[in-house]
Amino acid sequence: MPDRTKLLQRYGVLAALILLIIFNLIVTPNFATLQTLSVNLTQVCTIVIVGTGMTLVIATGGIDLSVGSLMAIAGALSPMIFMSTLFPISNIYLAVALGIAIPIVVAGIFGLFNAWLITRFSIQPIVATLVLFIAGRGIAQVSTNGNLQVFVVPQFQAVALGRVLGIPFQVWIMLAVVIVAAFVLRRTVLGRQILAVGGNEVAARLTGVPVARVKYFVYGICGLLSGIAGLIVIAMNSAADANLVGQGMELDAIAAVVVGGTLLTGGRATIIGTLLGALVIQLVRYSLLANGVPDAAALVVKAGLIVLAVWLQRQEQA
Template sequence: MADAQAIGRPRTSLNVGNFLRRYAALSAIVVLLAFNFAVTPNFATWQTLNVNLTQVATIVIVSVGMTLVIATGGIDLSVGSLMAISGALAPLIFLSPFGRDHLAIGNILAFVVPIGVAGLLGLFNGWFITRFRVQPIVATLVLFIAGRGIGQVITNGNLQTFKNPSFQFIGLGRVFGLPCQVLVMLAMVAAAAWMLRRTLFGRQILAVGGNEKAARLAGVPVAPVKRWVYAISGLCAGVAGLVVVSINSSSDANLVGLGMELDAIAAVAVGGTPFTGGRATVVGSLLGALLIQLLRYTLLANGVPDAAALVVKGAIIAGAVWSQQRSMPS
């Protein structure tokens, strides 16, 4: 009996350790919420909730696509630039003579065309990687650099200002009291999580990231899977770009999506998706983005400079990667 108890203790400790590693982001969010409710003035208000959700929504939308990319063992540095292209195209469409004369059609095209273009550019990333066997970080660096230039060419380097309530509903509208962009975020997270768990394509994504050679031998169409994953990442970036410009009532290709690739990668890392591929948690990426945003808000609301908040953010990412390494089998 004593031996059985001795064996049971380490097993319990191991289970607790695994639980903490698996749900680290959620546990940290609960701790931060408790701290803020107790210490931060005016935290328990609808306005505070609204600010944090709206600020994190675009990061999560981009993180959905980034999670799928990283699940295949890749990376996508172009998402910020694709946001800039999407955000530059939309006003160009509904501010054109045709768009002004046919407002409903112009607004529909202002959604469909930019998102479609961003998806095609994402597909180009996937094609470039699979056709020439280029490392993803190098291949996506092409549009990371050139994409923002394309956005500036589209707008002639000018700030595009507009007022279009129908189009701007995606960023400023509310449904049942919730910001529309938050509902878009939740819908995309739910769709991606369902796809990973319930569809053949989701299993193929994880198979490619887990062991590409074995997946190819098992009949998985590795190249098409990678191409479509990068296309999905582009589509997500396109949606996020439209949300940003609709909120700002303007489009500036120099600023839209700036640094978004780093925020999305950070959310995925903190959320528990390993950079080695083969595993993915879209809900974890949502929690990772919420954790980073909530931590930044907590520090700023309690008088900590933003520069220090960035240092803490970097430390959290380093801790998340370290935790992933420890949880991997040796």
Template sequence: MTQTLPAPGAAQPRRLDPFEFLSRYGTLIALALLLVFNVIFTRNFTTVQTLNVNLTQVCTIVIVAVGMTMVIGTGGIDLSVGSIMAISGALAPMIFLGTIMPIGDINLAVTLAILVALAAATVLGLFNGWLVAHFRIQPIVATLVLFIAGRGIAQVLTNGNLQVFKVPQFQWIGLGRPFGIPAQVIIMAVMVVIAAWILRRTILGRRILATGGNERAAELAGVPVTAVKLTVYAVSGFCAGVAGLIVIAINSASDANLVGMGMELDAIAAVAVGGTLLTGGKATIIGTLIGALTIQLVRYTLLANGVPDAAALVVKAVIIVIAVWLQQQGRAR
């Protein structure tokens, strides 16, 4: 049989490199394998209660990681999200409990509390962006300012006291179950969809990735880099504010010492495992969601099968290292 050879200069079919394949789909494959393992070997995994537990535990991480993904997409980082959560969580109860000023209508008080808390969180995010964009301070240093001072601000606001409350109108965002679905899951889903649409379908999304890919080239191409950075850090602050409100609503209390503690690390881990390049230029919100779910499911799987939580933290660290290494190998090819 005569074999037909390709014509000279004809394009050869591109072979998919294994490292590139794992870089793209490794987290999704890991999530699928974890689901299969738990369905077979973990008792009560398929119950609605288990699903709700895992979803409610991962929601705040995903919400914060949505903003973190956009920041990292520009080549930045935001270490202040945990402290911003604490400030947001401290402000809201002070308003609807009447600590600052008595408000007779509880519905008005709750609405005002949410708006003020989210506005404050967004302004704090803008402050981070201002330091990064206008003063050219390295993002890790700029956001370290609020990482340190932000929790102190929250503690000063509350005098270090625990704020306990029972306000159903506010607690609905953490304890509500519309149509049997946890309210925070709905909030998370809406934010993921909006953020994914922004990154994939809008001019802002293209500008975010252009800024992270090559900031100087983006400036020469007419991208308003300063405005882009201000926007993504404001979004990150807003997302942290939402997460802070959900946390205190679930706990029916606000503790400035604990709200958001370590959240910056969990969010960065979700972003890295999900496939967003930590050097910027590539970002995926859906990947971040999958990364957060994978990390949460790894921890749940280990705990459900008798592995101590300390070991689960070590495994999470190993997963992050592997994910970053696969990213580097995929880019090198």
């Protein structure tokens, strides 16, 4: 493999991000402002959070198409709890705490359900997670009768709209998720087991790696992170719409993972790469919109980035 191809694979996404920043500093008005930085970071937070879970899943050689539907389920369930439509709760802080914790746990349980289908019945991940991709959205819609849930609950909305040291709270959540996941993947036995399963599942099993347990872990975490992302979305919008929350998120998350350099075949993964990949995709979209290019063009460019990333992976495997 030519040295320049190796360099492009290793540093291409970082170079693309730097070039996009330079381009916008020169061409795009008001790019170098805190408001622009805040807008771009808040736009990318949920993609990075879900993409982190997706990275762990793909590292094992799997895929999770249900993340958007799990976001919708969490987003539909949460207002029903903190607005006391399920059961009366007099203390608003307790209601909000339960409205955050219960939906995230439920989303995690659905993630474990995906793993159960995959490990118990040897169903391919794309097929197993397709079940909740379809049924999960229906569960969210049925639970709310398809109605928009509008709310004004500052204690809950702080999840997305609150700020710490001037930085949106959801950005801190995103950074915490990335740091913890990167540490687990790179510095722990569990991280090595995740990559071993993706690299060669049969060999990993023969060497004593608890393959089923690893898969339960990654799909469960992916579900939990999807639940967190769903709560951030409804907190930002001050409303929960089961028809729209998380729509298309599975594609955005996979795009960030692939552009970031994680192998779709498993065995190699980078959480930081997923973060950079999501930032590149977001900045491409922002750059086009800020300079008068229709949003549809961003979809074409995103597709081109995915094709380039997959081509580079094929070059490495050749």
